[in-house]
Amino acid sequence: MAALRTLRVGLAYPNGFVVARSRSRQLRFAMDSMHRFYSATATSLPSSSAVVVGAGPGGITVVGNLLEHGAELQTDQQKLVWVDPHFQGGRVNARYREVPSNTKVSLFVQFAHDVSPFKAIVEATPKPNALTTLLELPQDEGCHLSYAADMCVMLTNGLTSHPQVQPHQGKVTSAVFDEQTNIWKVGFDNGGYVSTSKIALCTGSAPISKTVPAIERMHQESLKPVDLDVALAPSILAKTFDPTANTTVAVVGASHSAILVLMNLVQLANSTHPHLRIKWFTRNELRYAEYMDGWILRDNTGLKGQAAEWARQNLDVETFPNSPVSKVITKIWTAGKEEEAYKAELPECTHMVQAVEYDDLSGRFYEKDSPAELERKYIPGLFGAGIAFPERVTDPHGNVEHAVGFWKFMKYVKKVVPNWVKPSI
Ligand SMILES: Cc1cc2nc3c(=O)[nH]c(=O)nc-3n(C[C@H](O)[C@H](O)[C@H](O)COP(=O)(O)OP(=O)(O)OC[C@H]3O[C@@H](n4cnc5c(N)ncnc54)[C@H](O)[C@@H]3O)c2cc1C
Incomplete structure (x- = not known):
């Protein structure tokens, strides 16, 4: 045999x-x-x-x-x-x-x-x-x-x-x-x-549902996960949160999807959901696609289009402090201190979107x-x-x-x- x-x-x-x-x-x-x-x-x-x-x-x-x-x-x-x-x-x-x-x-x-x-x-x-x-x-x-x-x-x-x-x-x-x-x-x-x-x-x-290890270790059972696909569809996302309740959404990641999610959440906070706030956990600076001579640097990993434009105007280190989005988004830097950053900030969050790309x-x-x-x-x-x-x-x-x-x-x-x-x- x-x-x-x-x-x-x-x-x-x-x-x-x-x-x-x-x-x-x-x-x-x-x-x-x-x-x-x-x-x-x-x-x-x-x-x-x-x-x-x-x-x-x-x-x-x-x-x-x-x-x-x-x-x-x-x-x-x-x-x-x-x-x-x-x-x-x-x-x-x-x-x-x-x-x-x-x-x-x-x-x-x-x-x-x-x-x-x-x-x-x-x-x-x-x-x-x-x-x-x-x-x-x-x-x-x-x-x-x-x-x-x-x-x-x-x-x-x-x-x-x-x-x-x-x-x-x-x-x-x-x-x-x-x-x-x-x-x-x-x-x-x-x-x-x-x-x-x-x-x-x-x-x-399909988006992964696995929780990043530092968060998993904290057993954040009280956090309601929001599916990445839901967070990318504004009309469905709006129905996920109670517009009258205090809601704080943790957004993890700095990918193209993460930026789109932040855009959608800010739009809700500025319209139908005035009690919604966002904690944005990121370990990387934003990376943009750059148009070079005949080719594109970071063509597949960098931010492009509307997401890039919005991020430049509102989320960059220089623009964030004076941007209106800083009133609803708190940026939490996790590089080199993931465990402590999540430990300090997650207890205040009610929901979490993980936009960590494979x-x-x-x-x-x-x-x-x-x-x-x-x-x-x-x-x-x-x-x-x-x-x-x-x-x-x-x-x-x-x-x-x-x-x-x-x-x-x-x-x-x-x-x-x-x-x-x-x-x-
Ligand atoms: C948020 C986001 C934004 C994007 N924006 C752009 C963009 O602006 N421009 C761009 O060009 N690309 C974009 N993309 C990338 C890419 O073009 C899309 O993700 C595209 O849907 C991928 O196509 P696919 O055919 O590989 O997979 P899918 O669209 O997922 O299709 C896979 C198909 O296979 C079927 N299937 C799975 N398993 C089986 C099975 N066992 N038997 C039979 N059928 C099966 C599924 O039912 C499905 O119909 C984006 C991706 C994401 C996630």
Whole structure:
């Protein structure tokens, strides 16, 4: 009997499932965070040219690019199966419609024109539509993500009715690789399955609910946690707090999301919730994206757009003391003294929002035991894209970041897909 081997996929996995086992020449992937949205009857699909898991911006990008390479994938013989429980544009539509974008409108427009299957959808969709609406906005500025989300839904509607795409509404719950045939058997939550030689995981990521250690040690049971997604949606956030009660919200972090949360809370304090106050816990100075000669310093980690503008005006070391926001925000510096800072300040807080963000090259997975880049043993036919599997990029100053955003997914997937579609990969 073949010995049991444990494999680890070699890419970051904010969604949590990183378990891969080999047994009797089979690799098994266990996927967690599986929800059952549809209980369709167990149907097994005919074998497919590729399976794309997830229909957020990452999945949309991958499907568009795989169709662009339909000839190599032979999508005329076998359809491409696309799986998602909703087919509604992913998290950007479900959660972030009210969030101001950190990218310019022109990049969303560029995204919708970058591969021929998208262009065909744009041309075939009756006007006015989500794209014509985007085109009417100032192209050099940001917009609410609702506009980008509507564009995702428009592209999804076009892609799901593409003759070479077989959409499957549901969740992928397993993927078992047969090393003898080089075929994956991809299982659905309704008990059905599909066989394929290529799978692309575009399953996205969600905010972590884990409490930062210094706070955990203090057992702040009296603090009501406010979900980061809720704090990013002003209309839902407003209903979270009693407008007549004294409320103090602890906001932890200095990321793009943290600044958006602070903006939303200040807006509430200045309007419907006059008794709301904020304690902002940060260990870092604010870091901004900087437009250099042909490239952007801190493109993925620095503040951009409306959040950057607001932070410069109100939160910077120089501007904060004289800004009206200092009347509602107390800034608490935690660098080097986290434990004591939380101990002193948290007891006065009623709620807490943790906006601490989770922080490679080919979009492929490799066995953990093959570390040297050139000698990596790649897992056949398994790929990843989107926010869960972003590209690792190094800027001209040598800073390493993960590239996240519609346009960055597009640039990356365009680069790697010609390799993914090769029969031997
Ligand atoms: C606050 C915030 C602001 C942002 N602002 C911008 C911006 O301004 N501009 C920009 O370009 N980007 C922005 N982004 C980054 C990024 O573009 C979005 O996060 C985007 O939603 C990521 O797309 P995705 O497809 O990787 O993941 P998601 O949108 O999360 O989509 C994943 C999809 O996979 C599905 N799925 C998961 N597991 C399974 C399974 N097992 N089987 C089947 N389906 C499954 C889910 O249901 C979901 O539909 C922002 C991100 C955040 C968090």
